Amino acid sequence: MSSHSTSRNGLNVTIDDVGVRFGERAQGMQALSGCSLEAEAGSFTVIIGPNGCGKSTLLRLVAGLLPPTSGRITVDGSEPRPGDERVGLAFQQPRLVPWRSTLDNVALPLELAGVPGAERRVRASEALDRVGLAAAASLRPGELSGGMAQRAALARALIGDPPVLLLDEPFSALDALTRETFNDELQRLWLERPRTVVLVTHSVTEAVALADRVVVMAPRPGRVARVIEVDLPRPRPAELTGQPLAVELVTEVRAALSEGHALELRSWAEQGGAA
Amino acid sequence: MRRIGAAALSLVVFLAVWNLATILGGYPEYILPAPSVVGERAWRAIGTGILWEHTAVTLLEIVLGFVAGATAAVLTGIALGKSVLIEKVLSPYIVAAQAVPILALAPLLDIWFGGGLLARVVICALIVFFPIAIATMVGIRSVDPLLTEMLRSLGATNPQRTRLLEVPSALPVIFGGLRVGVTLAVIGAVVAEWAGASTGLGVLINIANQGLFDTPLMFVALATLAIIGLAFYGLVVIVERGLLSH
Numbered sequence: 341m342s343s344h345s346t347s348r349n350g351l352n353v354t355i356d357d358v359g360v361r362f363g364e365r366a367q368g369m370q371a372l373s374g375c376s377l378e379a380e381a382g383s384f385t386v387i388i389g390p391n392g393c394g395k396s397t398l399l400r401l402v403a404g405l406l407p408p409t410s411g412r413i414t415v416d417g418s419e420p421r422p423g424d425e426r427v428g429l430a431f432q433q434p435r436l437v438p439w440r441s442t443l444d445n446v447a448l449p450l451e452l453a454g455v456p457g458a459e460r461r462v463r464a465s466e467a468l469d470r471v472g473l474a475a476a477a478s479l480r481p482g483e484l485s486g487g488m489a490q491r492a493a494l495a496r497a498l499i500g501d502p503p504v505l506l507l508d509e510p511f512s513a514l515d516a517l518t519r520e521t522f523n524d525e526l527q528r529l530w531l532e533r534p535r536t537v538v539l540v541t542h543s544v545t546e547a548v549a550l551a552d553r554v555v556v557m558a559p560r561p562g563r564v565a566r567v568i569e570v571d572l573p574r575p576r577p578a579e580l581t582g583q584p585l586a587v588e589l590v591t592e593v594r595a596a597l598s599e600g601h602a603l604e605l606r607s608w609a610e611q612g613g614a615a
Numbered sequence: 616m617r618r619i620g621a622a623a624l625s626l627v628v629f630l631a632v633w634n635l636a637t638i639l640g641g642y643p644e645y646i647l648p649a650p651s652v653v654g655e656r657a658w659r660a661i662g663t664g665i666l667w668e669h670t671a672v673t674l675l676e677i678v679l680g681f682v683a684g685a686t687a688a689v690l691t692g693i694a695l696g697k698s699v700l701i702e703k704v705l706s707p708y709i710v711a712a713q714a715v716p717i718l719a720l721a722p723l724l725d726i727w728f729g730g731g732l733l734a735r736v737v738i739c740a741l742i743v744f745f746p747i748a749i750a751t752m753v754g755i756r757s758v759d760p761l762l763t764e765m766l767r768s769l770g771a772t773n774p775q776r777t778r779l780l781e782v783p784s785a786l787p788v789i790f791g792g793l794r795v796g797v798t799l800a801v802i803g804a805v806v807a808e809w810a811g812a813s814t815g816l817g818v819l820i821n822i823a824n825q826g827l828f829d830t831p832l833m834f835v836a837l838a839t840l841a842i843i844g845l846a847f848y849g850l851v852v853i854v855e856r857g858l859l860s861h
Binding site: 345403405421422423424435439451452453 | 702761762763765766767768769770771772779782783784
């Protein structure tokens with residue numbers, strides 16, 4: 341953990357000309373192509389794009405769960421490995437272990453790292469407290485609401501205090517109102533303890549509300565279409581999305597998204613897809 | 616309470632039908648003794664100590680055979696479930712061994728393992744092995760791939776994954792195999808005793824049936840086996856409920 345002393349504000353994440361191909365040559369699928377992206381230490385990056393643009397693949401690469409077919413991924417200058425303790429990852433689904441209590445689920449990363457039981461429980465309780473789930477410590481995942489389960493998954497991703505936090509649409513299954521609360525909390529957690537955050541989402545307003553930079557991706561093959569800097573003051577309350585500058589940014593992101601989509605439709609028509 | 620009441624009632628009905636059959640059919644005792652005759656014979660067998668003498672041996676065989684067989688089966692099942700290569704290499708032998716009738720194999724195993732308690736435990740373990748190994752393999756294979764990836768993202772080692780995810784998630788299926796296995800253990804013990812033993816309930820059946828023409832005593836031995844099977848099955852169910860209470 342001593343290496344983290346230099347990373348109080350997160351670590352640089354660099355994605356350099358990365359390509360990912362699934363399957364064999366002929367029937368293979370190019371998930372990502374020529375993808376480059378820099379998430380500076382302590383910055384909040386939001387990746388947005390339509391389905392199939394390789395957003396989740398990109399997060400898996402940074403988490404070290406998938407090696408790139410070409411190009412290079414580095415976290416603080418070195419390639420991430422599976423289970424890299426510098427990186428915390430929260431999936432689209434909570435992925436809690438059903439027979440463990442919420443507390444034991446949150447403590448799981450510590451248990452895998454060989455942290456003794458008593459210390460584990462103390463730290464897991466603190467982590468649950470931070471996401472407002474202290475009362476649910478002894479409940480099983482089946483007894484939690486969707487929102488509570490996602491909070492628990494977030495607490496699990498944060499318990500090792502990783503300098504890099506990856507969030508793969510963690511709030512996509514929640515209703516709009518719960519989602520807004522979550523975004524506020526996520527922002528608060530990040531302001532309290534800055535780290536490099538990369539969040540994947542489908543929601544344009546969510547992207548503008550949270551991001552320092554919005555990375556718009558285009559599909560087939562997945563690539564970075566545009567990067568839009570969001571220069572809005574923090575903390576950003578939910579009402580902020582109604583202000584002129586925010587509205588302008590939302591419009592800009594939306595335009596970049598549909599541009600990528602139109603390009604795709606055009607190439608599909610050119611390939612004779614319309615026939 | 617209601618469940619116990621229902622079970623007691625079904626037992627009473629069963630005994631009544633049996634009794635009625637002996638009365639209406641007018642069968643001699645050496646073909647179908649009445650429940651009262653069997654009960655009286657059981658009382659005498661308990662009194663002379665002959666029933667316990669044979670039951671104790673069979674119980675020991677069942678317990679040792681089941682524990683040995685189930686342990687080997689769960690470990691093998693984990694290996695089969697985790698490695699496609701191991702499954703490809705081992706499963707033909709396991710299936711072939713299962714397809715050979717244990718009744719035919721028992722005398723040979725009896726010779727190989729010295730004809731004593733060890734031989735009978737081996738035979739019992741062998742018959743228990745297959746359903747538990749297969750259940751374990753299927754259970755390990757059916758683990759949620761999303762949870763497997765989650766553990767991988769947390770840097771879990773292969774043994775950690777087995778201990779913390781695969782085995783716990785396979786437990787309900789493994790217990791399905793244990794339920795089948797424990798009843799087979801009773802059959803295994805009797806088959807093993809028939810292959811060569813001087814005591815045990817299987818031996819008692821042979822003595823009563825062929826030596827003494829004492830059909831009521833044979834029924835006593837059969838009823839004892841049935842009760843042992845029910846008791847062990849119930850024990851497995853109780854352990855299962857305790858472990859899977861969530």
